[in-house]
Amino acid sequence: MLFTDEYAGYLTVGKPYRHRRIRHRDRIYVEGDVHTQAVEGFFGLFKTGVRGAHHSISTKWLQGYLNEWVWRYNRRDSVTPMFDDLLAEGHEQNAG
Numbered sequence: 001m002l003f004t005d006e007y008a009g010y011l012t013v014g015k016p017y018r019h020r021r022i023r024h025r026d027r028i029y030v031e032g033d034v035h036t037q038a039v040e041g042f043f044g045l046f047k048t049g050v051r052g053a054h055h056s057i058s059t060k061w062l063q064g065y066l067n068e069w070v071w072r073y074n075r076r077d078s079v080t081p082m083f084d085d086l087l088a089e090g091h092e093q094n095a096g
Contacts, residue, residue, distance in 0.1 A: 042073050
């Protein structure tokens, strides 16, 4: 499922997915379960992390940086320290 605003550039990206759009130009920001707040929040954290920790990134390694920040974002509400999660996941991958 892809949630976007009405930007026309998303029309081709959304072709292989179920695509729901929200009309920001009409000052509609949430309609039922359709909104773009999660992705906007993620990219806000990603940009802050790049500026603060990495300062800049290259397109060659962009996917790796995105993977790191997706991992962090998905654990943002966890009570377990991220380092402990990272060690546990590494152990699971090596054991399996």
